Structure formats: structure tokens, C-alpha cells
Amino acid sequence: MRRFAGITAVAAVLGLSACTADPPPPIEQTEPTRTPAPVPQLNTVVVAVDDVGAGFNPHLLADQSPVGNTVAGMVLPSAFRPVPDPARPGASVWMLDESVLVSAEVTSQAPFTITYQVRDEAQWSDSAPVAAEDFRYLWQQMITEPGVVDPAGYRLIEDVGSSGGGKTVTVTLREPYPAWRELFTHLLPAHLVKDTPGGFATSLAESIPVSGGQFHVKSVDRGRGEILLERNDRFWGTPARPDRILLRRGGTDAQLAESMRTGDAQVAQMHGGGSALLAQLGAIPHVRTGTQLQPRVLELTLNGRTAEFADPRVRRAVLGLLDPDLLATVAAGTESAVVAARAQVFAPSDPGYAPSLPPRPGREQSLELLATAGYVPADPATVEATRTPVPEAATTGLLAQGETPLALVLGVPENSPVADAVAHTAADQLRGAGVAATVTTLPPDELYGDALVRGTVHAVVGWTRAGGDPATAAMSRFGCPPAIPGQESALAGPDPAPTPEPAPDDDTVPEGDTAPEGESPDDEIEAAEAQLAAPSNVSGVCDPALESELAGALRGAGDVPAVLTGAQPKLWDLAVTLPIVQDRTVIAAGPGVEGVTLTGAIPAGPLSDAQNWWRTTQ
Structure with a gap:
């Protein structure tokens, strides 16, 4: 009987062990599959x-x-x-x-x-x-x-x-x-x-x-x-x-x-x-393809505030030494892309545009003009050293006034590759004629401010705006510098020799403006000095006889297109601005x-x- 009971106990232990060692499989919990939301594709x-x-x-x-x-x-x-x-x-x-x-x-x-x-x-x-x-x-x-x-x-x-x-x-x-x-x-x-x-x-x-x-x-x-x-x-x-x-x-x-x-x-x-x-x-x-003119024209403008370009003979001669067709090709990239700008104020895209560029003087005539101003070929050994580097090939026949060479600096705004290329080509042409020309790149606020007013650059190659009101452009670019009541106006005319625009610390109202009623003399002086320090007339040269016509056109007086067309010969006679090309782009879709x-x-x-x-x- 005891033997049977032992056997029974052992069987029970073994049965319990078997149940403990082999439990039922766990219940698996499955999570629902989440489909990611599609990312919207931006147009x-x-x-x-x-x-x-x-x-x-x-x-x-x-x-x-x-x-x-x-x-x-x-x-x-x-x-x-x-x-x-x-x-x-x-x-x-x-x-x-x-x-x-x-x-x-x-x-x-x-x-x-x-x-x-x-x-x-x-x-x-x-x-x-x-x-x-x-x-x-x-x-x-x-x-x-x-x-x-x-x-x-x-x-x-x-x-x-x-x-x-x-x-x-x-x-x-x-x-x-x-x-x-x-x-x-x-x-x-x-x-x-x-x-x-x-x-x-x-x-x-x-x-x-x-x-x-x-x-x-x-x-x-x-x-x-x-x-x-x-x-x-x-x-x-x-x-x-x-x-x-x-x-x-x-x-x-x-x-x-x-x-x-x-x-x-x-x-x-x-x-x-x-x-x-x-x-x-x-x-x-x-x-689909097409072309369209852009609202900008590349120009070379001489700075009449400098001693060299205060003389209109020098201005005319230097512009005469430049080949506008070559400069236009350089600006456009290819000859077939050139849209030559050959008028003052009006761009080729303007309804009133017509080429008005007078006949260009030849090289000999330009050199004769420089000679009358005192610039003749000189011995490089007798010429004063300048800050303008002159290639050895250009030292033969270097033009000088006494011991002072005709040294010009062409200014270009930073990050303007087309203007920079044109400026260097213009400098090459001038050096080939005996002018010690170089190119400098400056921050725009410095170039159009102190560099112009102080005369550290003799010319600027840069873009101007096109497609706007021509009368506004004419007054902005060719209006006379302001004058202070009680002092002589610093007006630069085409003959015989212009007076350069004064520096901003000279006592000199905005171009074509008069002081409004109630404006104090101090306010008037401050406004004039601000304009002289930031001139819109890049050259600083103007024709006082033309001032009233441009001011009238700005006000809408008379036949404005006829006034601006009639002003073309006088603006060219100032010999300060050489329009080169209007930008054109290929467009495609x-x-x-x-x-x-x-x-x-x-x-x-x-x-x-x-x-x-x-x-x-x-």
C-alpha cells in the first residue's frame, strides 16, 4: 500500500513538472499597420x-x-x-x-x-x-x-x-x-x-x-x-x-x-x-522662344569733377578714341545680340528712340584735340610716376602734359561682370592711344559717392535704368548741380571749359528745384549738400542753357518728346556720356x-x- 502511494506521489510531481515546463503559447498582440501620409509634391x-x-x-x-x-x-x-x-x-x-x-x-x-x-x-x-x-x-x-x-x-x-x-x-x-x-x-x-x-x-x-x-x-x-x-x-x-x-x-x-x-x-x-x-x-x-529688351542700358560716363575732364576738349578726345561698336559687342557677348544704344536719355526700347550719335572723330582728330589741351607724346623717362600701371607696350608715345601723364581710372561697381569686361576693353583702347588707363572695382556706394565727388575715378562704366519716364531720366542725369542763395552756382557748361561740380563740403536745392515756402535756409543747405554728396548727375557736367527746358519737360510743359529730341545735340556736345548697349535676353518656355x-x-x-x-x- 505504501509502495503504491509513493508511486502515485512521484507521478503527481512528474505531471506537475510537465505542466510547468510546457505552458501554452502566449497570445500575440498585433498592432494595426500605419500607412504614412503621402508627402505633397510641391509645384x-x-x-x-x-x-x-x-x-x-x-x-x-x-x-x-x-x-x-x-x-x-x-x-x-x-x-x-x-x-x-x-x-x-x-x-x-x-x-x-x-x-x-x-x-x-x-x-x-x-x-x-x-x-x-x-x-x-x-x-x-x-x-x-x-x-x-x-x-x-x-x-x-x-x-x-x-x-x-x-x-x-x-x-x-x-x-x-x-x-x-x-x-x-x-x-x-x-x-x-x-x-x-x-x-x-x-x-x-x-x-x-x-x-x-x-x-x-x-x-x-x-x-x-x-x-x-x-x-x-x-x-x-x-x-x-x-x-x-x-x-x-x-x-x-x-x-x-x-x-x-x-x-x-x-x-x-x-x-x-x-x-x-x-x-x-x-x-x-x-x-x-x-x-x-x-x-x-x-x-x-x-x-517656345523669343527675345526681349531688358530695362537697363550700359553707359560709360566721364567724371567732369576731375582736373583732366574739366576740359571739354579732353572729354571729346577720350570718347573719340573709344569704339562704341566694339564695346557693344563685348557687352552683348556676340555681334548678333547687340542692340546698340545711340541716343541720350532714350533707350532703344523707348517709343521716341532714334539714333542721334554724331559722327565719331577719328584717332588723329582725337589726338589733335588732346594736343591742343597740352597732352602730347612724351619721353617715358621724363614723365612722373603715376599710381596707374602702364604696360610696357603702352609706354611708347605716352601722352603727357609737361611731366604729368594723362592717367585715367575707370570705375566699375562690384559684381558687374559685363561692365567690368567693357571697362577693361575701353582701357585697352585708351592705352593703345597713349593714355595711361586702368580699371578699379569698388563697392557701389563708394563708387557713386566719394569716388565720384572726390575725383578718385575719372569715369564710371555701369548700367542705367531704361523703360521709365524719359523726362525724369533727362533731369536726373543731366540736371545742373544745386546752388546756395548768395553764392555762385557751380554749373558746368559745354563751352569753353566747364566748372566741375563742387565737393559736398562746398556751400551750394536739388537739380531743377527751388526751395519750398517755409523751408529754412539751413534745411535748404542740408538738402543741397546731401545731393552733392550723392549726385544723380554722374558726370557733374551740365548745360545751364538747357536746364529750363529739362525742368519744363519734367513738369510736362509743352511737347515733351519734341523737347527731349531737340536736346540731343546739346547733350552730346557735353561729351560726358557714351551709351553703349541695351541689354537683351533670350527667353524660352x-x-x-x-x-x-x-x-x-x-x-x-x-x-x-x-x-x-x-x-x-x-
């Missing part, structure tokens, strides 16, 4: 361009470029925007930008007053309002900063007033100004720019920090040659169709053609506009994008309809 249009450009302030001469103009139009708000005038090829009609303004109208003739009503919802992308502060800031900078674009209209302004929380802007001018709709294009974010190091002159050199338009600048990569613009989600008006616009360096003609062929780029805008590139792109199936018209008003450029583009293939 990005890629535009092939030449390069990023010098900077992004559209009001500076040094920043005039097709890319800079395009970015400004996409990002910065404007009171009016240009559209092509169907009745006059090349002309523009300035239309109210209804996304920025409710209204803008002349509300008084005496004094001439414009009242702008800014939309309450108009704001910068950092939520600061677009307001009177932005209007006032732009006005102040345009009349005090060097190297700005044709500021004669802004110099007529007496005051910019604010009411209604900054949304009602009242602009009072000293005189009527028919081109008032061209004022306050591309407003700048005053609340940021004025407090940024470098301010108006340099704070927009690398980007535009906030937007008041349909796009904002996301990034600028100069190394890769790219600018990425994204739709501005804070824009209160009609949103842009594409999510992003990528401006990218297009490379060589062959690289550009391959990008358009493969769809890597959908749109192209490239400098030059030569027949070879146009034919190459036009051969690609379904690629592939089959993978819609809404690209390939046309536009000259001031706005052919890419001004980017808000309507849509990439149809990814």
Missing part, C-alpha cells in the same frame, strides 16, 4: 538664368539686373505696376496695384498733392503693416543716397504725410509731375532696412528679408547660383499658383539646351540673345509649364507673370 517651376546678380535693391544702379528686377517684382509691393501699352510698342501703362492700394489720385493741383489709400490688410510677411512709413523711407533714401535710379521725381516731393494709422499717405510735391504713377514702385520694408547694418545701400545685397508680394525669398545660394522663392502664405490677395520658383544658373548654351531638352528647367532667361542660342533652343520640340507668356512691359521684364505659371509635369 516648382525651374528658371534657368545667367547668375544671381549683384544685389536685390531695385533702386540702386549697381543692382540693375534681369534677376534682380524679376525678384523685386515678385516680392516687393508697388503703388502702380507697368503693363504693355497696346497703342505704342515699347511703351508702358502704369496701372494701380489693387492688391496694395484701394486708390491713388491727385487730390490737389496747388500744391500738387497725391493721396494714396493703402489696403488695411496689406502687410509684410512678418506682420508689420505696409504703411506711410515705407513711402516716406523710400523718398528719403532716393534723395540722399548715392547711386540711385533717376531720382528727379522724388526730389520734387516736399513732404510725405500719414493719417488713418499710416494707411492714408499724402504726398505733396513742389511742382506738377505727370509721371507720378512711377513713384513708389517696389516699396522697401522700412521697419527692417533702416535698422539693418548698411541700411539702404547694402542691407539687400544678399536677400530681401520679408515680402509684401505673392512670393518671398526662401534662400539665396551664390555658390550654386540659385534663388528659391516660395509662395507667400501671408499674402492677403490672390495667391500665386506655383508653390515655388527656383531661379538657377543655366550654364553654357549647350548646358542650357540640355536642361530645356530634358525638362530639368522649364523656363529660361539668358543674357545676350544671340542668334545661335535662339536657334539652338528653338530646335527643341515644343519649346518648355512644354512642361503653362501660363508663361514670354512677354511683358519693359520695366517689369518678361517673367512678370510668374504668379500665373503652373508646372504640368514633375
Whole structure:
């Protein structure tokens, strides 16, 4: 019996062990599979361009470029925007930008007053309002900063007033100004720019920090040659169709053609506009091509403030030694792309343009002119050393006045490769005639400011604005320097020898202006000195007999086109400015994008309809 009980106990232990060693399989818990949400594909249009450009302030001469103009139009708000005038090829009609303004109208003739009503919802992308502060800031900078674009209209302004929380802007001018709709294009974010190091002159050199338009600048990569613009989600008006616009360096003609062929780029805008590139792109199936003149003209302007160019004979001779056709070819890149500029004030794209360049003196005649001014071939051993390097090949027949050589410095703004190439070619031509010429590259604010006024550069090669009001351009570029009551005006005429524009510390109202009633003498002096330190007349030379005609044209008096056409011989006789070429670009659009018209008003450029583009293939 005990034996049986033991066996039973052992069996029970073994049975328990078996149950413990072999438990049932655990219940597996499975989590539901999560499908990741699809990442939305952004609609990005890629535009092939030449390069990023010098900077992004559209009001500076040094920043005039097709890319800079395009970015400004996409990002910065404007009171009016240009559209092509169907009745006059090349002309523009300035239309109210209804996304920025409710209204803008002349509300008084005496004094001439414009009242702008800014939309309450108009704001910068950092939520600061677009307001009177932005209007006032732009006005102040345009009349005090060097190297700005044709500021004669802004110099007529007496005051910019604010009411209604900054949304009602009242602009009072000293005189009527028919081109008032061209004022306050591309407003700048005053609340940021004025407090940024470098301010108006340099704070927009690398980007535009906030937007008041349909796009904002996301990034600028100069190394890769790219600018990425994204739709501005804070824009209160009609949103842009594409999510992003990528401006990218297009490379060589062959690289550009391959990008358009493969769809890597959908749109192209490239400098030059030569027949070879146009034919190459036009051969690609379904690629539309065209050319359009850009709103800039390359000019060489002599500085009449220098001792050498105070003499009109020297100015005429030096310009006579230059070959404008060769310089135009260098600027355009190819001979087939040249759109020669051969008139003062008027650009080839302007309705009133007609070539008016007088016959160019030959080399011998130019050297004779220099001889009458005292510059004759000299023995290099007897000539004083200069800071201007002279190649050994040019020392034979070096022109000098006594022991002083004719040494000239051509100034070029930084990051302007086309102007730099033209300046070096011009220097080569001058050295070949015995002139010790060299080229220097300077920051734009220095070049158009101290370097001009102090006479450290004898000439400037740079871009000027085209497509705007010709009367404004004429007064800005050829108006006489200001004078202080009680002192002689420093006016430089064509005969017999001009007086150079005084330095800013000389006692000398803006070009063509008179002091408004109630303005104190101190204010008048301050305004004049500011203009002398930041001259819009780059040469500093003018014709006093022509001053009243230009001032009348600015006011709209008489037949303005006839006045400016009739002024051409007198402007050429000043011998200060050599227009060279108007920039032209090839434009193209592939089959993978819609809404690209390939046309536009000259001031706005052919890419001004980017808000309507849509990439149809990814």
C-alpha cells in the first residue's frame, strides 16, 4: 500500500513538472499597420538664368539686373505696376496695384498733392503693416543716397504725410509731375532696412528679408547660383499658383539646351540673345522662344569733377578714341545680340528712340584735340610716376602734359561682370592711344559717392535704368548741380571749359528745384549738400542753357518728346556720356509649364507673370 502511494506521489510531481515546463503559447498582440501620409509634391517651376546678380535693391544702379528686377517684382509691393501699352510698342501703362492700394489720385493741383489709400490688410510677411512709413523711407533714401535710379521725381516731393494709422499717405510735391504713377514702385520694408547694418545701400545685397508680394525669398545660394522663392502664405490677395520658383544658373548654351531638352528647367532667361542660342533652343520640340529688351542700358560716363575732364576738349578726345561698336559687342557677348544704344536719355526700347550719335572723330582728330589741351607724346623717362600701371607696350608715345601723364581710372561697381569686361576693353583702347588707363572695382556706394565727388575715378562704366519716364531720366542725369542763395552756382557748361561740380563740403536745392515756402535756409543747405554728396548727375557736367527746358519737360510743359529730341545735340556736345548697349535676353518656355507668356512691359521684364505659371509635369 505504501509502495503504491509513493508511486502515485512521484507521478503527481512528474505531471506537475510537465505542466510547468510546457505552458501554452502566449497570445500575440498585433498592432494595426500605419500607412504614412503621402508627402505633397510641391509645384516648382525651374528658371534657368545667367547668375544671381549683384544685389536685390531695385533702386540702386549697381543692382540693375534681369534677376534682380524679376525678384523685386515678385516680392516687393508697388503703388502702380507697368503693363504693355497696346497703342505704342515699347511703351508702358502704369496701372494701380489693387492688391496694395484701394486708390491713388491727385487730390490737389496747388500744391500738387497725391493721396494714396493703402489696403488695411496689406502687410509684410512678418506682420508689420505696409504703411506711410515705407513711402516716406523710400523718398528719403532716393534723395540722399548715392547711386540711385533717376531720382528727379522724388526730389520734387516736399513732404510725405500719414493719417488713418499710416494707411492714408499724402504726398505733396513742389511742382506738377505727370509721371507720378512711377513713384513708389517696389516699396522697401522700412521697419527692417533702416535698422539693418548698411541700411539702404547694402542691407539687400544678399536677400530681401520679408515680402509684401505673392512670393518671398526662401534662400539665396551664390555658390550654386540659385534663388528659391516660395509662395507667400501671408499674402492677403490672390495667391500665386506655383508653390515655388527656383531661379538657377543655366550654364553654357549647350548646358542650357540640355536642361530645356530634358525638362530639368522649364523656363529660361539668358543674357545676350544671340542668334545661335535662339536657334539652338528653338530646335527643341515644343519649346517656345523669343527675345526681349531688358530695362537697363550700359553707359560709360566721364567724371567732369576731375582736373583732366574739366576740359571739354579732353572729354571729346577720350570718347573719340573709344569704339562704341566694339564695346557693344563685348557687352552683348556676340555681334548678333547687340542692340546698340545711340541716343541720350532714350533707350532703344523707348517709343521716341532714334539714333542721334554724331559722327565719331577719328584717332588723329582725337589726338589733335588732346594736343591742343597740352597732352602730347612724351619721353617715358621724363614723365612722373603715376599710381596707374602702364604696360610696357603702352609706354611708347605716352601722352603727357609737361611731366604729368594723362592717367585715367575707370570705375566699375562690384559684381558687374559685363561692365567690368567693357571697362577693361575701353582701357585697352585708351592705352593703345597713349593714355595711361586702368580699371578699379569698388563697392557701389563708394563708387557713386566719394569716388565720384572726390575725383578718385575719372569715369564710371555701369548700367542705367531704361523703360521709365524719359523726362525724369533727362533731369536726373543731366540736371545742373544745386546752388546756395548768395553764392555762385557751380554749373558746368559745354563751352569753353566747364566748372566741375563742387565737393559736398562746398556751400551750394536739388537739380531743377527751388526751395519750398517755409523751408529754412539751413534745411535748404542740408538738402543741397546731401545731393552733392550723392549726385544723380554722374558726370557733374551740365548745360545751364538747357536746364529750363529739362525742368519744363519734367513738369510736362509743352511737347515733351519734341523737347527731349531737340536736346540731343546739346547733350552730346557735353561729351560726358557714351551709351553703349541695351541689354537683351533670350527667353524660352518648355512644354512642361503653362501660363508663361514670354512677354511683358519693359520695366517689369518678361517673367512678370510668374504668379500665373503652373508646372504640368514633375
